[in-house]
Amino acid sequence: MGAYLRIFALAAAVAAGGLIATNAIVDPYRIFHASAGTLTFQPNSRIYKLEFLSRHCNDYNVYFVGDSRAHILSGPDLEDIGGARFYNLAAPRDEITSIVRRLKFLIDAGCPIAAVIAGESVDVVSDGKDASLLDTESPLISGESRLGFLGKFLFSSQPLIDYWEQTAFGSALHFRYDADGHVEYLWRMKSPADLAAAPCRPPQLSEVEKRLLFLKLPAYRALADLAVQNHFQVIVWITPYNGWKQQVFDDPDVRRFILQLRSIPHLSVVDPARNSPMLSDFTLWTDCAHFRRPIFDDLVAPRILGLLRR
Amino acid sequence: MLFNSYAFILGFLPLALAVFFFLGRFNRIWAAAWLALASIAFYGYWSPKYIALLLGSVAFNFLCGRAIAKRAGSAGGRWILTTAVAANLILLGFYKYEDFFASSANEIIKTQLPLLHVALPIGISFFTFTQIAFLADASKGIVKEYRFVHYLLFVSYFPHLIAGPILHHAEMMPQFASAVPYRFSARSFGVGLTVFAIGLAKKVLIADPFGDMVAPIFTAAHAGVPIRLVAAWVGVLAFTCQLYFDFSGYSDMAIGISKLFGIDLPINFASPYKATSVIQFWQRWHMTLSRFLRDYLYFPLGGNRKGKLRRYVNLMTTMALGGLWHGANYTFLIWGSLHGCYLVINHAWRALRPRRERTSFFATLASGTVTFLAVAAAWIFFRAEDISSAFNLLKGITGFNGIAVRETASGFWQGFVRVFPQVTVLPEGAFQHLGFPTSRIALEARFFGAAVLLLAMPNTQQIAQRVERSCASGGASRFYRYAVPGLAGILLVTALSQMQKVSAFLYFQF
Numbered sequence: 001m002g003a004y005l006r007i008f009a010l011a012a013a014v015a016a017g018g019l020i021a022t023n024a025i026v027d028p029y030r031i032f033h034a035s036a037g038t039l040t041f042q043p044n045s046r047i048y049k050l051e052f053l054s055r056h057c058n059d060y061n062v063y064f065v066g067d068s069r070a071h072i073l074s075g076p077d078l079e080d081i082g083g084a085r086f087y088n089l090a091a092p093r094d095e096i097t098s099i100v101r102r103l104k105f106l107i108d109a110g111c112p113i114a115a116v117i118a119g120e121s122v123d124v125v126s127d128g129k130d131a132s133l134l135d136t137e138s139p140l141i142s143g144e145s146r147l148g149f150l151g152k153f154l155f156s157s158q159p160l161i162d163y164w165e166q167t168a169f170g171s172a173l174h175f176r177y178d179a180d181g182h183v184e185y186l187w188r189m190k191s192p193a194d195l196a197a198a199p200c201r202p203p204q205l206s207e208v209e210k211r212l213l214f215l216k217l218p219a220y221r222a223l224a225d226l227a228v229q230n231h232f233q234v235i236v237w238i239t240p241y242n243g244w245k246q247q248v249f250d251d252p253d254v255r256r257f258i259l260q261l262r263s264i265p266h267l268s269v270v271d272p273a274r275n276s277p278m279l280s281d282f283t284l285w286t287d288c289a290h291f292r293r294p295i296f297d298d299l300v301a302p303r304i305l306g307l308l309r310r
Numbered sequence: 311m312l313f314n315s316y317a318f319i320l321g322f323l324p325l326a327l328a329v330f331f332f333l334g335r336f337n338r339i340w341a342a343a344w345l346a347l348a349s350i351a352f353y354g355y356w357s358p359k360y361i362a363l364l365l366g367s368v369a370f371n372f373l374c375g376r377a378i379a380k381r382a383g384s385a386g387g388r389w390i391l392t393t394a395v396a397a398n399l400i401l402l403g404f405y406k407y408e409d410f411f412a413s414s415a416n417e418i419i420k421t422q423l424p425l426l427h428v429a430l431p432i433g434i435s436f437f438t439f440t441q442i443a444f445l446a447d448a449s450k451g452i453v454k455e456y457r458f459v460h461y462l463l464f465v466s467y468f469p470h471l472i473a474g475p476i477l478h479h480a481e482m483m484p485q486f487a488s489a490v491p492y493r494f495s496a497r498s499f500g501v502g503l504t505v506f507a508i509g510l511a512k513k514v515l516i517a518d519p520f521g522d523m524v525a526p527i528f529t530a531a532h533a534g535v536p537i538r539l540v541a542a543w544v545g546v547l548a549f550t551c552q553l554y555f556d557f558s559g560y561s562d563m564a565i566g567i568s569k570l571f572g573i574d575l576p577i578n579f580a581s582p583y584k585a586t587s588v589i590q591f592w593q594r595w596h597m598t599l600s601r602f603l604r605d606y607l608y609f610p611l612g613g614n615r616k617g618k619l620r621r622y623v624n625l626m627t628t629m630a631l632g633g634l635w636h637g638a639n640y641t642f643l644i645w646g647s648l649h650g651c652y653l654v655i656n657h658a659w660r661a662l663r664p665r666r667e668r669t670s671f672f673a674t675l676a677s678g679t680v681t682f683l684a685v686a687a688a689w690i691f692f693r694a695e696d697i698s699s700a701f702n703l704l705k706g707i708t709g710f711n712g713i714a715v716r717e718t719a720s721g722f723w724q725g726f727v728r729v730f731p732q733v734t735v736l737p738e739g740a741f742q743h744l745g746f747p748t749s750r751i752a753l754e755a756r757f758f759g760a761a762v763l764l765l766a767m768p769n770t771q772q773i774a775q776r777v778e779r780s781c782a783s784g785g786a787s788r789f790y791r792y793a794v795p796g797l798a799g800i801l802l803v804t805a806l807s808q809m810q811k812v813s814a815f816l817y818f819q820f
Contacts, residue, residue, distance in 0.1 A: 004500040004781055004795045011799030019807055133810055157807040201533065 020154045028163030029133060031153050041166040042175050045071070045091035047138045049181050050102060053087065054140070057111030060087035064182070065099045066119025068092040069239040069290055073117075074182035077293065077301055078308070084114065088181035093135055095126050096219040100226065101141045107230055115233040115308060116223070120261070122238070122254050123203035125212035133159060185286045192282065200244035200288035210253050217260055224266040235307050236261065237270040237300050240291055243280030268307045272299040311355040313563045314513050314805075315812045322352065326468075327570055334492030341492050342459050345571070349468035353433070356472070360431040364466060367401065370394070371441040372461050375448040382451040391449045395442055402438045405430055410638030432818060433472040435635060437465055439602055444479050446606055453479060460486040467573075469564040473557075473817040475578045475598040482573075491572035497781055501774050502569030504794065507802035508770045509562025514805045516763070517556035518813050519756065523548040524693070531699040531706075539713040542706025544753070549693050550686045551760045553816060554583065557596070560815045562770045569774075576601075577771045583685075583764045586677040588652040589660075591685055603632050622657070626650035636692070641700060645691040652684055 027033050030043035030051075053060070062084045064073045068091075075086035089102065099118065107113065131137070133156055139149040153159065176184040205213065220236070227234045238258065241248060248254055262269045276299055278284055284292050311318045326348040334341035354361045374394035381387030403411075405428055412423035444464075447453050464482045465471075485491060527545030531537050537545065561578035568575045582595035592600050608628040614621040626647065633646015669677075687707070694700035705711045768776070777794055780787040 002496050004777075004791065005496055005503070007792060008500065008503060008795040008799040008802075011796035012803050013799075015800040015803035016807075019803065152810070155807055156810050157804060158810060 016155070019157060019160075022160060023154045023156070026160060026163060028159035029153065041163055042134065043177065044134055044136060045177075045181075045183075046094070046098070046102075046135065046141075049087075049089055049091070050105070050138045050140060052181075053089070053106060053111065054109060057087075057106055057109065060085045060180075061112045061114040062086045063103070063113065063116050064088045064090055064119070065094070065103075065116060066090045066239070067094045067121050067124045069121055070117075070119030071183045072185065072290075072293060073119075073296060074178065074180050077297055078117075078305060084308075086180060088183075090119065090181070091135070093124060093126060093131075095124065096120070096216050096223065098137055098141065100219050100223050101137075103223070103226060105141055107226070113230060113232040115235065116227070117304060118223070118234065118236045119239045120216075120236050122213060122257060123205060123209075123248060125205075125209045125216070127212055134162075185290060188283070188286045188292060200242055202241075202245045202247035205248075205251065205253070213253070213257050214260075217257070217264070220261060220264055220267060224264050228266050233268070233308065234266065235268045235270060235304050237304060238272065240272050240279060240295055240299055241274075242282075242285055242288065242291070245288065246274055246279070249274060270300060270303045270307070272303070311352055312812055312814060313560065313567070314510060314809055314815075316806075316809065319806070322348075323567065323570075330571060331492070331494045338489065338492045339459055342463050342486055345468075346459060346463040346466055349463065349466040349471060352468040353466065353471055356432045357429075363431055363434075364437065367398075367437060367441065368462055368465050370397070371445060371465075372456075372458060375444055375453060375461075376456055378445060378448040379451065379453055379456070382449055387449055391445055394445050398438050398442050398445075402434060404428065405434055407634075407638045436474050436476060437471065439476055439599075439635075440465055443476075443602060443606055447479065453483075455479075455483040455487060457483075457487070467568070469568040470575060473560055473564075473815055474596075475561055475564065475576050476602050477576070477598070478601075481576060485573050493572070495572050497778065498569050498572045500781070500795065501778050502566045502571075503802070504566070504777055504798040505562050505569060505770055505774050506566030507798045507805065508773065509559045509564075509566055510805040511801045512555040512559030512562060512770075513815070514808045516760065517552050517554075517559055518808075518811075520548045520552035520555065520760070521813065523753075524552050528693055528695065528699065528703070531702040532695040534702070536711040537703055537706035538711050539706060539709045542703050542711065546686055546690055546703065546707055547757065550583075550689050551757075551764070553689060553692070554579075554764070555760070556816045558770070560817060565770075565774075579769065580771065581764070581769045583682055584678070585681050586674055587681055588649065588656045588684060591681055592649070592653070599632070599635075603628050607631065618661070622654045625653045625657070629653060640697060641691045641694050644697065644700075645688055648688045648691065652688070 024032065028041070028043075030048035062078075064070050064086065070090040071088065071092065073086075073088055073090070075084070078084070078086070089099075096118070103113070103116065133153060136142075136149075136152070137144075139146055176186060178184070223234055249258075258269075258271060261267070262271075278295055278298060284295050286292055311322055313319075326345070329344050329348075330341050333344050350361060350364070353364055371394065374390055378387045378390050378394070381390065408428060409425045412421075412425050415421045415423055444453065444461075460483050461479075463486055464477065464479055467477070467482070470477055524545060527537060527541055528549070531545075558579040565575045565577065576598055578597050580594040580597065582591050585591035585594055608624055611624040611627060612620055613624060627650075629650030630643060630646045633642045633644070633649070636642045636645075687704070690703045690707075691697075691700045694703065702711070773790075773794065776787065776790045780790040
């Protein structure tokens with residue numbers, strides 16, 4: 001039976017070594033090799049963008065930040081700004097506390113920042129715990145030990161499975177990540193049947209989520225302070241919700257949150273119109289949660305342009 | 311602490327094993343006491359405030375058991391037994407059913423009973439049942455050993471404490487008293503590692519991915535979205551697979567961990583979806599609960615000794631209460647009652663048509679399919695949040711909510727759409743919303759893989775027995791001596807590499 005245990009241990013060691021080597025070579029989430037080119041699979045946006053900016057941040061001075069809704073924005077969405085060089089630093093499920101930490105890192109690294117355009121989604125809240133590897137923060141920001149961080153990524157088979165599913169089997173969920181950090185979602189609602197099949201329902205924030213929502217306010221204050229200290233402009237825009245989800249703004253706590261956000265000094269808040277027929281046009285929505293670019297260009301961009309210092 | 315967490319696998323378990331075997335070299339009582347202490351620490355990791363409840367329950371039942379045994383057969387013994395069982399049921403009722411009974415009474419007879427919203431102490435259903443069985447056996451005079459350390463270990467033994475298997479003192483106490491477990495055995499260790507690796511893989515590699523498909527469909531059903539035919543079947547079949555791989559995976563891990571300590575736990579699953587009747591299904595599914603319900607509820611009610619009608623009533627009562635044991639919700643009551651009906655029909659059918667010695671392949675296939683579908687349909691009530699969402703899904707699987715197929719469907723489904731133009735064709739996004747995997751191949755591969763594992767492969771215990779046998783006989787089977795440990799090692803690493811997101815076992819809620 002001793003032979004049985006030896007074979008077991010040997011097989012386990014070979015499997016672990018193979019997994020680590022494959023992860024290091026393929027690097028599915030772009031942890032070790034930040035890419036400036038186009039990607040057609042989903043990387044860990046937080047890590048690869050920070051790695052990329054730590055080498056190229058002098059090429060940019062205006063940053064889009066926020067969650068997956070802000071992730072689609074790129075320079076041409078605000079093309080009238082002279083001298084602005086845009087980078088999209090947004091990441092799926094990103095929240096303001098992490099964003100502020102990332103901006104501080106860039107400032108400490110000597111990166112020029114003229115403006116930060118932050119998308120705020122009132123229903124995207126997080127306590128930062130239990131993040132998947134896809135949403136894990138860079139150790140440069142989180143302070144996690146390099147060994148623990150590497151072990152987590154190298155000893156996980158999930159990134160390889162995601163990569164394999166998205167590339168080899170032609171996933172139905174398609175992305176295209178461009179060099180300026182923005183992403184194109186290559187699927188969208190095409191017919192009323194899409195809505196009938198997956199009806200958009202207004203998010204209902206639980207008490208815990210509301211508590212987390214109000215915990216964003218100190219982070220926004222910290223962002224405003226950072227902006228004053230480092231002479232950059234901050235514009236926060238409330239991300240548009242489609243016609244079927246507008247009820248989220250009827251919640252008194254959500255209203256109170258927006259009011260308190262507006263009252264923070266040195267922060268410009270853009271709260272787009274909620275009665276536009278565009279919001280109920282399903283062809284302008286990727287899915288229930290994500291608008292397509294025309295909505296931003298028509299309802300949000302003109303107001304941001306009005307606020308941005310030339 | 312979950313079995314499928316790095317803290318447990320890389321921290322708690324190696325420490326518990328090392329100290330156990332070290333102490334076992336010198337003193338068996340110390341080693342048993344260490345294991346009991348480790349078990350209490352394991353429990354305390356979940357909910358430290360309930361350690362006192364667990365220890366109080368253990369002490370109370372131990373003292374009652376001794377008192378009952380001294381007066382076995384006398385009126386005094388019966389009185390203590392009744393009081394002790396009642397105390398256990400009151401404790402369980404308070405924590406598990408207070409809100410259910412109070413809200414039911416408030417609704418039905420318009421009382422104003424307060425809802426206490428007491429948090430359910432984890433594992434209470436399991437350690438209460440284990441001890442009720444002990445008390446009942448003490449009154450029959452069949453409990454042989456009363457060493458407190460062994461009793462404490464029997465109840466609190468961490469591999470089974472949270473979600474079973476439900477142990478019987480007669481199969482555990484003699485093992486704790488024997489010298490065998492206290493000496494490291496490479497054979498036990500090898501078999502234990504293999505069984506643990508299989509259980510972990512079942513949970514992490516199979517059950518959890520199915521769970522990702524189940525939750526959105528049942529949540530949508532709860533939100534009132536009519537779930538259509540394909541989505542409903544995917545949801546129901548996915549849950550059928552998730553529950554089996556989750557719970558049998560947990561049981562395998564418990565058995566494997568215990569085997570590392572050299573202690574055998576009773577098996578809990580024996581390929582239940584291969585059953586060709588509901589009677590057989592209950593002989594293969596959650597076997598230790600079935601055994602408990604049979605020995606301590608069905609038999610005391612009279613079993614099959616008081617005529618056919620009484621037997622059927624006893625079956626219905628046992629299964630309905632078995633359903634309610636799972637949770638304080640009408641859905642569990644309906645699930646249990648449904649299985650009670652299945653069993654009554656099954657027994658009545660057998661009475662009408664006695665089993666033949668040999669049945670044809672097609673008869674076996676037909677009875678297996680009917681059994682599987684009946685069990686799968688009943689799982690809807692087991693998983694649904696409430697009765698209306700269960701009926702939404704029942705309508706879905708029977709086509710009453712309409713039929714929809716994926717836009718990218720090919721082959722059979724394209725033909726289906728041409729023949730039935732009323733079928734709605736939906737885009738991929740609609741299915742992703744319901745938690746379907748991103749690639750269609752992944753969805754089909756998951757179900758195909760699960761079907762192969764469920765229907766064509768030996769179960770974990772069969773594999774463990776073959777490993778043990780071939781190793782004992784010194785080369786009887788090269789496959790089990792050389793290939794199985796290699797595959798098990800790879801399986802363990804693969805499962806460990808998928809544990810970034812730790813998810814609780816489904817049966818922890820009971």
